[in-house]
Amino acid sequence: MAAPTSAMGLTPSTSLADALHLRRRGDTSLPPPPRKWRGNRPPTLCSRYVQTCRYLVERKAGRNVFPNIFSGIHGVVGFVRCAAVISRILTGRMDPSAAFGLANTGLAYFGGRLFALGEPDLPYAVHLSPSGDITTMGRWDFGGKLSMGTTAHPKKDPITGEVSAFRYSPVPPFVTYFRIDAEGRKQPDDVPLFSVSQPSFLHDFAITENYAIFCDIQIVIQPLQMVFGGGFPFGTDAGKVSRVGILPRYAESDRDIRWFDVPGFNPVHTINEWEEDGGATVVLVAPNVLSLEHVLDKMELAVSCVEMVRIDLKSGVVSRTPLSSGNLDFGVINPRYLGRRHRYAYLGLWDPQPMVAGVVKIDMEKKGGDCVAASRMYDPGRFGGELIFVPAPDEGEGKDDGYLVTFLHDENTRKWSFLVMDARSPDLEVVAEVSLPRRVPYSFHGLFVTAEDLRAQRGKS
Numbered sequence: 001m002a003a004p005t006s007a008m009g010l011t012p013s014t015s016l017a018d019a020l021h022l023r024r025r026g027d028t029s030l031p032p033p034p035r036k037w038r039g040n041r042p043p044t045l046c047s048r049y050v051q052t053c054r055y056l057v058e059r060k061a062g063r064n065v066f067p068n069i070f071s072g073i074h075g076v077v078g079f080v081r082c083a084a085v086i087s088r089i090l091t092g093r094m095d096p097s098a099a100f101g102l103a104n105t106g107l108a109y110f111g112g113r114l115f116a117l118g119e120p121d122l123p124y125a126v127h128l129s130p131s132g133d134i135t136t137m138g139r140w141d142f143g144g145k146l147s148m149g150t151t152a153h154p155k156k157d158p159i160t161g162e163v164s165a166f167r168y169s170p171v172p173p174f175v176t177y178f179r180i181d182a183e184g185r186k187q188p189d190d191v192p193l194f195s196v197s198q199p200s201f202l203h204d205f206a207i208t209e210n211y212a213i214f215c216d217i218q219i220v221i222q223p224l225q226m227v228f229g230g231g232f233p234f235g236t237d238a239g240k241v242s243r244v245g246i247l248p249r250y251a252e253s254d255r256d257i258r259w260f261d262v263p264g265f266n267p268v269h270t271i272n273e274w275e276e277d278g279g280a281t282v283v284l285v286a287p288n289v290l291s292l293e294h295v296l297d298k299m300e301l302a303v304s305c306v307e308m309v310r311i312d313l314k315s316g317v318v319s320r321t322p323l324s325s326g327n328l329d330f331g332v333i334n335p336r337y338l339g340r341r342h343r344y345a346y347l348g349l350w351d352p353q354p355m356v357a358g359v360v361k362i363d364m365e366k367k368g369g370d371c372v373a374a375s376r377m378y379d380p381g382r383f384g385g386e387l388i389f390v391p392a393p394d395e396g397e398g399k400d401d402g403y404l405v406t407f408l409h410d411e412n413t414r415k416w417s418f419l420v421m422d423a424r425s426p427d428l429e430v431v432a433e434v435s436l437p438r439r440v441p442y443s444f445h446g447l448f449v450t451a452e453d454l455r456a457q458r459g460k461s
């Protein structure tokens with residue numbers, strides 16, 4: 001079924017600072033916590049399914065209809081379900097262009113629209129009303145200019161508002177890069193990366209001011225394994241040498257891409273990237289999956305180590321530095337510095353994967369040793385989702401002046417809350433915790449949108 005979209009629906013007239021009044025600790029310069037809500041409007045919590053084509057078909061059928069390509073085709077039921085879908089398409093009872101995507105992986109806001117994203121499918125535009133409700137506006141093909149899936153991790157340049165994105169495919173071209181302008185118009189000059197000779201799992205990428213950066217990793221797509229072997233469509237290729245590709249953001253073809261071998265570097269996500277030495281050096285920071293053999297079928301044993309990879313574009317020399325011994329992923333930074341040199345990153349601590357048991361702040365400018373600058377473990381039995389960095393409204397020069405927010409679940413009491421931490425404080429102090437009236441499932445990725453963004457949302461056209 002289509003996955004739910006959950007939003008901590010702070011209404012447009014309600015600021016995060018208002019929400020902090022719900023519960024505040026430690027800072028004596030602030031007013032005491034009020035006994036009840038004092039904002040202009042109370043915060044709202046709204047949970048809605050994204051009305052994907054898949055969701056509508058399965059809701060009408062009252063059962064699962066489509067196989068899930070990410071979890072694979074398993075057993076007789078999986079094959080029957082797959083055969084039934086093919087039969088419906090061949091007999092004209094199902095439109096294959098309507099797609100089977102879930103829109104359950106990430107959220108992005110650009111060009112005045114909020115999108116729910118799942119990489120096998122087109123984006124789904126959703127709308128947040130002033131009352132905090134969520135409406136699916138539909139599958140979004142950018143005026144017919146986008147016909148295939150899109151990464152759930154598009155990158156919005158914080159200065160220009162332009163968006164860089166890509167799609168990957170089990171058939172050539174295996175990776176295609178494209179751009180969307182600040183007004184939300186997809187640009188026509190797609191760049192197929194024909195230099196990628198094998199379909200691989202490319203879940204995330206990165207941008208700097210001038211480059212788009214792709215990690216060609218050892219997790220590969222094996223569609224024949226799924227069809228004829230039955231099972232997961234992804235596998236590992238121990239003989240493949242991982243590499244990092246650096247493509248000028250405005251390249252017209254992949255003639256301009258340069259690939260650098262980085263053996264054993266297998267990041268699923270990136271954290272941030274930037275240029276140094278006047279653009280002669282590209283720096284990439286990402287959690288490297290060390291135990292690749294576990295990541296697909298024994299996730300709880302998987303270990304990720306945050307690494308800084310420096311690539312000298314003139315000499316081709318690649319140097320690598322581990323930044324922490326912690327098992328970390330889901331890294332975020334202050335989004336105002338995406339693609340620019342930035343000091344601090346915040347990551348979830350796996351214990352074990354996929355349970356996020358705490359948060360770790362990494363100092364990317366620290367030289368030598370473990371670069372952990374601060375950390376906070378949640379109480380025993382409590383686990384969080386992905387962290388989101390919300391810049392403080394009156395952000396200073398510190399670049400980490402803001403809040404870390406996440407949903408938190410207590411496995412013992414089965415209670416959910418929305419947690420707010422001070423990103424600058426030495427122990428990532430909890431400054432607010434909002435009890436939630438109902439369950440918010442653990443999820444992949446989320447997004448914080450401002451009241452200004454919500455007011456600027458566009459309609460269907």
Ligand SMILES: [Fe+2]
Binds near residue numbers: 152153204269
């Ligand atoms: Fe992701």
